Amino acid sequence: MKESELILVVDDTPANLEVLSEALTDAGFEVAIATDGERAIKQAQCSLPSLILLDVMMPGIDGFETCRRLKASTITQDIPIIFMTALSETNDKVRGFNLGAADYITKPFQEAELIVRVQTQLKLRNFHQILEQQITERTAELTDALRQLQSSQLKLIQSEKMATLGQLVAGVAHEINNPVSFIHGNLEHMEGYTQTLLNFLQLYQKHYPEPVDEIQEQAEEHDLEFLQEDVVKTLASMKIGTQRIREIVRSLRNFSRMDxxxxxxxxxxxxxxxxxxxxxxxxxxxxxxxxxxxxxxxxxxxxxxxxxxxxxxxxxxxxxxxxxxxxxxxxxxxxxxxxxxxxxxxxxxxxxxxxxxxxxxxxxxxxxxxxxxxxxxxxxxxxxxxxxxxxxxxxxxxxxxxxxxxxxxxxxxxxxxxxxxxxxxxxxxxxxxxxxxxxxxx
Structure with a gap:
């Protein structure tokens, strides 16, 4: 969890705001409050909180409509939302998840449960952000490396000026090898980071073997077991891809033999x-x-x-x-x-x-x-x-x-x-x- 992450609490009841603010502050979070949906949307777009605790039953636009608008905005669509509600009907929960909610907390809630749920969603969000950034960067570098490699291959075929061809290939191979080696090495770190997070998730499941219905439904809906397996396989596939590029680069070097x-x-x-x-x-x-x-x-x-x-x-x-x-x-x-x-x-x-x-x-x-x-x-x-x-x-x-x-x-x-x-x-x-x-x- 990042230090002093901002939590936006949206509730029209002052007593609830006071209790939630105190609990979150004691847990090390910064807290912002809003008493209705319209104010919550404006404040979220202005301050970009790390997470939103959103009451469902409010005057004006309710929590469902507030959530829909937040998720429709490119500015706030990635902020995780945890609903706070006394509603216990399954249809209401499904509706919330369909609108993009990350979790539910049923009133009256336990303070410890609230903090754990907030921390879990923040850790998941931070992990996804890091993973997406790493994958985007690595994919861009791989794409660029492949583009350079394809360009060099095309030059090899089209050019018949053989006196300079060896130097060209050796130079391109050297330039490609550096970013590919960087990507390949960092993928090993990503495997370690991923495994750490998966171990943490398994530890959580060990100590909470019988989660509440909301968590169980969320896990089944997103096939959590499959995701845990597939993220490891995806990283392994990326390593195979970079290794393949390194083999091609080695072939280019062997071909030119400028050394x-x-x-x-x-x-x-x-x-x-x-x-x-x-x-x-x-x-x-x-x-x-x-x-x-x-x-x-x-x-x-x-x-x-x-x-x-x-x-x-x-x-x-x-x-x-x-x-x-x-x-x-x-x-x-x-x-x-x-x-x-x-x-x-x-x-x-x-x-x-x-x-x-x-x-x-x-x-x-x-x-x-x-x-x-x-x-x-x-x-x-x-x-x-x-x-x-x-x-x-x-x-x-x-x-x-x-x-x-x-x-x-x-x-x-x-x-x-x-x-x-x-x-x-x-x-x-x-x-x-x-x-x-x-x-x-x-």
Whole structure:
């Protein structure tokens, strides 16, 4: 409970106001009073009390109408209201709860009961305010992080200026990781706070196992048992969501490998997996056609010395082109035809011999005509419409594989039978030879 929280007491009987004011003051609250509904509404809008104790039977507008107006106002709608009444009919109580009342106290009331009910409603209100604020803040940060991530993914696909792509991805991943880590860490605190409140509620239920009818009805109406379980599950789901974002960020970092710009031994499969993760949103099912499947048939590869970020960029270009081909083919097929033969990309890795490994990326798209295959690695050659590609993607990929890694890149395809890009990379290379070649390409 906050210190000196303001309680507005609304009653047309001076004796009741005096007794209530004294009891609440002794309990550490500040007290404001109103003798009718109209004054109560004006005073509540002016001073914004933490809670309102509202008599039902009053001259002028009664407590029910006063409650309705308070809840209809954006200024006072969130203030909890406890009705004070001698009415014992269930219909009257239901009417009050339907109007937005938080609780009922039946006259004549016990002072101890009054204080406990007031304190309980204030604690619930404070908890809800904190929880809503935390969830709003975390949701906004998660939404912003996801928006940044989606933006970076779009840039990865649209941009073929591979020389700057690695730095862009690494920077975005770093910026996203900070707020996501902050959110993820604070969710653990929120779990603790929530559990503390739930323990308090269980303690209350332990010492008051047989609550009055009003509390029992309120608990059943709002399914208190379900809420206690669901708030924990909701927080757990939020943690899973932030963990998922952290995994995506890790994939972005693995993809760019800007922290490993030197020539060093890496796991090729890790680079392939990171690239697939970044392209995942293009692989998912869409209203027009089902998802594009990616089948991994990985062999047992040794660590390969390479420029990991550049090699990942080559994988990105080949996989993005395969997706483009499958999407273009799907545009000319019915949903039923696509379901019968869905788009698929198969990635196979193997050791060719003691000197090199091979990565084969195969799609079941429309295939590539022979005349296009002969020019597919030429700079500025593209079959895409204006604005859809510069023709530099596959040329840069060829340069990364052949010139910077002393490897081989070949395309095998027949119209209507899909396409295969075969990459061969030496397992061992002379660093000074590769470095010299790389400098010549800059």
């Amino acid at each position: 490993e710009a030197e020539f060093k031994a890496v796991d090729i499969h890790e680079g392939l997996d990171s690239t697939i993760m970044i392209l995942q949103h293009r692989l998912k099912a869409k209203p027009e056609y089902p998802q594009i499947r990616v089948i991994r048939e990985y062999g047992n590869l040794p660590l390969i010395k390479c420029y990991a970020g550049q090699l990942n960029q080559a994988f990105m270009n080949i996989l993005a082109n395969a997706i483009d081909a499958l999407e273009e083919m799907n545009d000319h097929r019915s949903y039923k035809e696509i379901q019968h033969n869905p788009g698929c990309i198969v990635i196979r890795t193997s050791v060719v011999d003691s000197q090199s490994i091979e990565i084969r990326i195969t799609d079941n798209g429309p295939g590539i005509p022979e005349e296009i295959q002969q020019r597919i690695f030429d700079p500025f050659f593209t079959t895409k419409p204006v604005g859809k590609g510069t023709g530099m993607g596959m040329s840069i990929t060829y340069q990364i594989i052949t010139e910077k890694h002393n490897g081989k890149l070949e395309c095998f395809s027949k119209p209507g039978e899909g396409a295969t890009f075969a990459i061969q990379i030496p397992i061992y290379q002379q660093v000074h030879e590769v470095t010299a070649l790389s400098k010549q390409c800059l």
